[in-house]
Amino acid sequence: MKILVAVKRVIDYNVQIRVKEDGTGVVTDNVKMSTNPPDDNAVEEAVRIKEAGKAKEIVAVTVGEDKAQETVRKALAVGADKGIHVKVDEIIEPLAVSKILHKIVEKEKPDLVFMGKQAIDDDCNQTGQMLAALLNWPQATFASKIDVKDKKLEVTREVDEGLETIEVNIPAIVTCDLRLNEPRYASLPNIMKAKKKPIEQINVSDLGVDTKQRIKQIKVEEPPKRKAGIKVANVEELVQKLKNEAKVI
Amino acid sequence: MSALLIAEHNNKEVKPFTLNAITAASQIDQDLHVLVIGCKADDVVKSISQTANVKKVIYIDNEIYENYLAENFTPVIVKQSENYSHIICSANTFGKNLMPRVAALLDSSQVSDVIKVISSDTFLRPIYAGNAFATVKSTDQKKCITIRPTSFDPASTSGGLAEIIKADSAEATSLTKFVKREEVKSDRPELGTARIVISGGRGMQSGENFKLITAVADKLNAAIGASRAAVDAGYITNDHQVGQTGKVVVPDLYIAVGISGAIQHLAGMKESKIIVAINKDGEAPIFSVADYGLEADLFEALPKFLEELNKLNTIQK
Numbered sequence: 001m002k003i004l005v006a007v008k009r010v011i012d013y014n015v016q017i018r019v020k021e022d023g024t025g026v027v028t029d030n031v032k033m034s035t036n037p038p039d040d041n042a043v044e045e046a047v048r049i050k051e052a053g054k055a056k057e058i059v060a061v062t063v064g065e066d067k068a069q070e071t072v073r074k075a076l077a078v079g080a081d082k083g084i085h086v087k088v089d090e091i092i093e094p095l096a097v098s099k100i101l102h103k104i105v106e107k108e109k110p111d112l113v114f115m116g117k118q119a120i121d122d123d124c125n126q127t128g129q130m131l132a133a134l135l136n137w138p139q140a141t142f143a144s145k146i147d148v149k150d151k152k153l154e155v156t157r158e159v160d161e162g163l164e165t166i167e168v169n170i171p172a173i174v175t176c177d178l179r180l181n182e183p184r185y186a187s188l189p190n191i192m193k194a195k196k197k198p199i200e201q202i203n204v205s206d207l208g209v210d211t212k213q214r215i216k217q218i219k220v221e222e223p224p225k226r227k228a229g230i231k232v233a234n235v236e237e238l239v240q241k242l243k244n245e246a247k248v249i
Numbered sequence: 250m251s252a253l254l255i256a257e258h259n260n261k262e263v264k265p266f267t268l269n270a271i272t273a274a275s276q277i278d279q280d281l282h283v284l285v286i287g288c289k290a291d292d293v294v295k296s297i298s299q300t301a302n303v304k305k306v307i308y309i310d311n312e313i314y315e316n317y318l319a320e321n322f323t324p325v326i327v328k329q330s331e332n333y334s335h336i337i338c339s340a341n342t343f344g345k346n347l348m349p350r351v352a353a354l355l356d357s358s359q360v361s362d363v364i365k366v367i368s369s370d371t372f373l374r375p376i377y378a379g380n381a382f383a384t385v386k387s388t389d390q391k392k393c394i395t396i397r398p399t400s401f402d403p404a405s406t407s408g409g410l411a412e413i414i415k416a417d418s419a420e421a422t423s424l425t426k427f428v429k430r431e432e433v434k435s436d437r438p439e440l441g442t443a444r445i446v447i448s449g450g451r452g453m454q455s456g457e458n459f460k461l462i463t464a465v466a467d468k469l470n471a472a473i474g475a476s477r478a479a480v481d482a483g484y485i486t487n488d489h490q491v492g493q494t495g496k497v498v499v500p501d502l503y504i505a506v507g508i509s510g511a512i513q514h515l516a517g518m519k520e521s522k523i524i525v526a527i528n529k530d531g532e533a534p535i536f537s538v539a540d541y542g543l544e545a546d547l548f549e550a551l552p553k554f555l556e557e558l559n560k561l562n563t564i565q566k
Contacts, residue, residue, distance in 0.1 A: 011377070013512075014512075019381050026377060094359070095352065095358040095359070120377070121377060125362075126348075126352070126359050127349075130349045130353035132350060133349070133352075133354050137424065138422070139346070141346045142342060159342040159343075160343070161432045161433070166426065167428055168424060168425050214358035214389050215385050216386040216388060218386055219384045220382070220384075221381070221382050223375070223380070223382050226538045228537045228539065228542075229539055229542065231543070231544060232541050232543050234545075235543065235550055236557060238541055242525070242541070248445070248523050
């Protein structure tokens, strides 16, 4: 079995986001970037499936500017076999990314495609489902447990009501929840080895995909600031304030 | 053109977030139709037809729709979408799973998680876990939109008189099979819709200690939440998690106990009307969003809080 894992480079989740003064976006210069956290879970799961002898090859793919290769390199360091970098310099939307991944799937012919359920920058939560639609493959979104069975996956999904279990035929798309696993750190020797693994570069213009932006970003602004309130001296005062001032109890 | 909203339901009842989405959808287009895809969901159809702002209900009834698989819902939605300018759904796990599959087949770039309708093509949505707000304008002819439910009031479930029409189902998928759903049953209000939420964090120190939270929640008829740290530490199950990767809640009163206030947690609760923080670390970031902060040891403060609440006899249910 072959697994394709899609990874995205985003602002590190520990960075305090700052909005640009001109309202065109958020500050990314000199800001720490990392792999989108649930994409790390997707890579980890693929590596575990390979380690269990149920997959032969893992291909990590990213779409973005040159520096996005760092995320592929990281996937190679934890166990992916080869990388693909689709070079795009402009901002592109999930619909365009799913069309690009569609082309990569046609070329690589994986049995499974894994990715994080959502990127923590644009918070769209779309790409996996869109790719599944374009391929007419089943989708197992928000996965917190994956069992590989014969020609099928049994996937437990995190849904609002609790947990849902579905069975999907392979080939399938799985989008991963943070609870799926605990991603490992790459060891230094593996980081060195990863430098020798191949990363294929593809220019987006060679894929014949429409990546034109359909959504115009008019402005980005800071959310209304919440004022810090007061400190109360004790529980009695707190209860009095909640009852008489805030009137919520 | 009109707007088509996809209802979420369990074949017996309409899920509450659909009512919030109806409010948002009616701000986008007053000629709002609701699509109910289900299995013997007549009660759902009846209830939606009586909901304010709904002009028409389209009902597709087939046993293949019992478990609302996106693979089964998508073909009928795509077919129905022909006469509509907007396809709309709530941005909870139901809509998040479903809508992009529909959007891709309509070749429409979806606008996710709308928190404000500015016009029929321009919307406000949070990015970076609510640390920035983006105003976006969709240029697609057919727009696919998901609505963050907690940003809109629920539509009234009475006063509507919508026409009900039946439509045909599509072929069932063989790609995906529903196995089971483990719903977390509770007598408490649901976390996403509760008027009061009390949450515990790593400061609770153990799952056992959550009984202090439970006692206050019982008194206030509150839902119980938790930070990701408390969930990861195994103190409480993950369906209680509030935050960027859990639920976003907007109660009238949010009480954060032993929660430091990581960015990821604040993203899930900072729109609450009144926030109370109880933490022994006076420097904890949670105090910067709290209306009322109490710097105290929670193991002393919580029992005392319950005692004081018991003295009041005016707790609103």
